[in-house]
Amino acid sequence: LFGLMDQYLKNDVFSIQKSIVDHVEYTVARSRFRFDDFEAYQATAHSARDRLLESWNDTQQFFKDRNPKRVYYFSMEFLMGRSLLNSLSNLGIKDQYAQALKQLGFDLEVLAEQEIDAALGNGGLGRLAACFLDSFATLDLPAWGYGLRYQYGLFRQNIKDGFQLEQPDFWLNFGNPWEVERVHVSYSVKFYGRVDEEMRNGRSVHKWIPGEMVEAVAYDNPIPGYHTSNTINLRLWAAKPSGGFDMEAFNTGDYVNAILNKQKAEAISSILYPDDRSYQGKELRLKQQYFFVSASLQDIVRRYKDSHSNFEEFSNKVALHLNDTHPAIAVAELMRMLIDEEWLEWKEAWNIVTRVFSLTNHTIISESFEKWPVELMESLLPRHLQIIYEINRVFLEEAKKKVGSDFGRLARLSIVEEGSVKTIRMGNLAIVACHSINAVSQMHANYIKSTLLKDFCSIWPHKFQSKTNGVTQRRWLAFGNPALGDVITKWLGTEAWIKDLDIVAGLRQHASNPQLHAEWNQARYQNKMRLAQHIYNISGIRVSVDAMFDAQVKRIHEYKRQFLNLLSIIHRYDCIKNMAADERKRVVPRVCIFGGKAPPGYEFAKKIVKLVHAIGEKVNNDPEVGDLLKVIFIPDYNVSVAELIIPACDLSQHISTPGSEASGTGNMKFAMNGCLILGTLDGSNIEIRDEIGQENMFTFGVVVDDVPRLRTEHRNFQPPREFQRVLGMIRDGIFGFKDYFNALCDAVDGETGDYYLLGRDFLAYLEAQASVDTAFVDKEKWTEMSILSTAGSGKFSSDRAIREYAEQIWRVEPCKRPV
Numbered sequence: 001l002f003g004l005m006d007q008y009l010k011n012d013v014f015s016i017q018k019s020i021v022d023h024v025e026y027t028v029a030r031s032r033f034r035f036d037d038f039e040a041y042q043a044t045a046h047s048a049r050d051r052l053l054e055s056w057n058d059t060q061q062f063f064k065d066r067n068p069k070r071v072y073y074f075s076m077e078f079l080m081g082r083s084l085l086n087s088l089s090n091l092g093i094k095d096q097y098a099q100a101l102k103q104l105g106f107d108l109e110v111l112a113e114q115e116i117d118a119a120l121g122n123g124g125l126g127r128l129a130a131c132f133l134d135s136f137a138t139l140d141l142p143a144w145g146y147g148l149r150y151q152y153g154l155f156r157q158n159i160k161d162g163f164q165l166e167q168p169d170f171w172l173n174f175g176n177p178w179e180v181e182r183v184h185v186s187y188s189v190k191f192y193g194r195v196d197e198e199m200r201n202g203r204s205v206h207k208w209i210p211g212e213m214v215e216a217v218a219y220d221n222p223i224p225g226y227h228t229s230n231t232i233n234l235r236l237w238a239a240k241p242s243g244g245f246d247m248e249a250f251n252t253g254d255y256v257n258a259i260l261n262k263q264k265a266e267a268i269s270s271i272l273y274p275d276d277r278s279y280q281g282k283e284l285r286l287k288q289q290y291f292f293v294s295a296s297l298q299d300i301v302r303r304y305k306d307s308h309s310n311f312e313e314f315s316n317k318v319a320l321h322l323n324d325t326h327p328a329i330a331v332a333e334l335m336r337m338l339i340d341e342e343w344l345e346w347k348e349a350w351n352i353v354t355r356v357f358s359l360t361n362h363t364i365i366s367e368s369f370e371k372w373p374v375e376l377m378e379s380l381l382p383r384h385l386q387i388i389y390e391i392n393r394v395f396l397e398e399a400k401k402k403v404g405s406d407f408g409r410l411a412r413l414s415i416v417e418e419g420s421v422k423t424i425r426m427g428n429l430a431i432v433a434c435h436s437i438n439a440v441s442q443m444h445a446n447y448i449k450s451t452l453l454k455d456f457c458s459i460w461p462h463k464f465q466s467k468t469n470g471v472t473q474r475r476w477l478a479f480g481n482p483a484l485g486d487v488i489t490k491w492l493g494t495e496a497w498i499k500d501l502d503i504v505a506g507l508r509q510h511a512s513n514p515q516l517h518a519e520w521n522q523a524r525y526q527n528k529m530r531l532a533q534h535i536y537n538i539s540g541i542r543v544s545v546d547a548m549f550d551a552q553v554k555r556i557h558e559y560k561r562q563f564l565n566l567l568s569i570i571h572r573y574d575c576i577k578n579m580a581a582d583e584r585k586r587v588v589p590r591v592c593i594f595g596g597k598a599p600p601g602y603e604f605a606k607k608i609v610k611l612v613h614a615i616g617e618k619v620n621n622d623p624e625v626g627d628l629l630k631v632i633f634i635p636d637y638n639v640s641v642a643e644l645i646i647p648a649c650d651l652s653q654h655i656s657t658p659g660s661e662a663s664g665t666g667n668m669k670f671a672m673n674g675c676l677i678l679g680t681l682d683g684s685n686i687e688i689r690d691e692i693g694q695e696n697m698f699t700f701g702v703v704v705d706d707v708p709r710l711r712t713e714h715r716n717f718q719p720p721r722e723f724q725r726v727l728g729m730i731r732d733g734i735f736g737f738k739d740y741f742n743a744l745c746d747a748v749d750g751e752t753g754d755y756y757l758l759g760r761d762f763l764a765y766l767e768a769q770a771s772v773d774t775a776f777v778d779k780e781k782w783t784e785m786s787i788l789s790t791a792g793s794g795k796f797s798s799d800r801a802i803r804e805y806a807e808q809i810w811r812v813e814p815c816k817r818p819v
């Protein structure tokens with residue numbers, strides 16, 4: 001037995017080959033002499049998974065033995081993307097796998113394309129969670145992610161005649177080799193029912209008699225760190241019918257319906273809500289939230305109790321982080337567990353709760369804070385409603401001492417909102433309970449402190465922090481853009497930047513070196529070729545790789561102003577059409593790339609998708625325009641499409657109206673890859689400018705402090721003639737679909753008053769675009785700016801962000817497993 005105990009898997013090429021071929025035969029159940037790319041991918045993934053599990057098991061055992069303070073990251077979304085190359089690269093065995101497969105007649109890069117993205121998130125918030133997991137593991141932090149194992153991820157975007165069609169993303173269809181089902185790790189989660197109150201030993205005791213029970217079953221997803229032997233866990237919960245049966249239904253002989261009803265339990269973890277604008281008060285969403293929070297807390301408390309006999313140490317051993325207010329019901333749930341199940345006094349329990357929870361806020365607008373009708377809460381979670389009322393009572397009492405009888409203010413602070421429909425404000429509940437609430441960029445912090453969270457900030461200024469977002473340079477640069485990564489390593493003389501991105505600042509000293517320029521452009525050229533090929537495959541359109549690749553890829557929202565970009569493209573088209581032939585020679589050729597999903601119920605955003613196609617149809621087929629302008633929509637934007645686009649672009653646009661993008665993280669990924677930024681002074685653009693220098697990016701437009709005033713002054717504002725002309729072209733049907741786009745035009749020049757200030761910013765934007773063109777013509781200058789963009793992006797690593805969270809919010813320390 002002892003001989004078996006240290007039999008680790010070997011990572012030489014032959015052992016890897018053997019493991020892949022064995023998986024072909026015993027896991028995929030194909031002949032080892034005949035298997036296709038997909039089967040080879042499956043077998044390779046299983047072989048990699050074996051190695052992950054070894055590291056996972058040892059890391060968990062090590063954490064258990066050391067018993068450090070742990071952090072648990074609660075998130076409704078984890079937008080992971082593909083795992084194969086990321087896992088192999090993090091484990092440091094990619095080259096061996098590539099070689100092993102080559103000898104078997106397969107190409108690792110081709111197999112990697114077979115993997116379906118894990119798209120369990122909408123956009124920024126979910127992808128941030130995924131980058132954070134990568135940093136947790138790489139920094140050896142004793143951390144776990146907790147979330148939901150949706151059966152349907154974010155919808156797939158199909159395009160038919162230029163319109164978006166949503167298709168379900170049943171991503172588990174062919175199995176998921178990266179997860180491990182833990183049938184023995186499961187918890188019952190209760191819903192509905194009533195609360196009985198009785199006196200026991202002079203203390204009133206509450207008993208929740210549930211009306212429905214659902215089982216939560218754990219699925220573990222190993223997350224390896226880079227160049228470390230630590231592998232952490234992302235535990236996702238799936239809903240299964242519970243073992244208990246509704247005996248009444250059975251006794252009345254309704255056997256079939258009793259079972260069918262149970263089956264409905266699975267709906268809880270079946271779909272990810274695809275609209276990240278505002279919540280709709282749907283019962284299923286609250287059920288999802290409570291379901292994953294309850295299972296996670298049961299799991300965490302059980303783990304804690306394995307090594308502790310009381311709760312005195314709980315807040316020294318556990319940090320719970322809420323990724324936005326979506327898991328905020330956890331506050332009431334932990335109170336309920338401590339009081340009703342662990343018999344703690346209210347004060348003791350509250351003391352613990354307020355020491356363990358922290359929160360990140362990811363939005364600007366108050367409407368995005370979830371509120372649940374009291375009636376719904378009372379029916380679904382009756383005991384939690386009682387607890388929330390009590391939290392609120394105690395809190396308002398304390399608040400009164402600070403604000404006196406300013407009832408307006410107290411009403412705004414209250415967790416309970418009175419009105420025609422009485423609601424529970426989950427944001428307020430979270431803020432009251434959390435010891436730390438953080439914004440996601442400096443600007444966001446200033447903004448919410450003076451608006452959204454002003455009332456709270458005045459009573460508890462010490463609670464509010466700013467933690468600027470970051471992204472993992474491993475997925476987004478080292479592995480996603482190996483050509484450029486190699487150049488960076490060569491010129492820095494070290495690979496250390498993959499773990500410490502600040503080191504890229506060392507490129508500054510070579511920024512004007514012609515040899516570096518040549519290698520830099522060579523790498524970027526390869527990436528452009530790859531993207532041009534993809535564009536050809538999806539659209540049949542050939543784009544010139546000498547043209548400037550200009551991308552705006554992100555979820556489609558009014559505030560992100562894809563429409564502003566489109567209006568300037570129309571302006572460009574109009575100018576080209578009205579030029580003399582010799583003037584056209586001076587036009588800088590551009591490929592304008594769009595990508596992004598419109599929330600399914602958001603008419604405005606869906607019309608934007610159609611407008612991109614309509615403009616593309618006209619412009620791309622205009623022989624007078626040729627290579628000078630192409631407009632491309634890349635369908636089904638997701639993590640793996642992003643990995644293709646980001647390394648290949650010269651320019652990327654982040655042009656939200658100031659005061660509307662909390663941070664943005666796409667801008668960081670592009671900047672890291674040497675892509676220049678055209679942006680407004682919004683969110684993290686401002687910090688990017690501070691790091692890489694105003695002279696190395698293109699900024700324009702109104703400043704945030706002027707926005708409220710400009711909005712009220714819209715009646716005195718006459719939009720520029722260029723703006724009116726391009727809107728007229730759309731209205732006149734130059735791009736077809738006359739009238740269909742009127743709603744878009746009305747939103748920026750109608751009675752409602754151009755809320756996002758496109759008209760105000762239009763001329764400044766055109767000027768910025770003109771300076772982009774001028775800069776692009778000077779190849780040397782452009783390349784230098786590109787190098788300096790990468791060199792200035794050290795701060796935007798998620799490693800920096802997570803280190804700040806660990807030190808300043810969670811107070812957790814690395815726990816590195818020895819090799």
Ligand code: 26V
Nearest residue numbers: 124125273276278279362440661662663664665
């Ligand atoms: C809200 C809702 C509401 C109802 C149903 C589903 C759903 C899902 C997500 C959300 C919140 C989305 C908030 C979000 O993604 N914020 C983005 O967070 C990024 C990471 O911090 C940040 O870079 C972006 O600026 C910010 O928009």
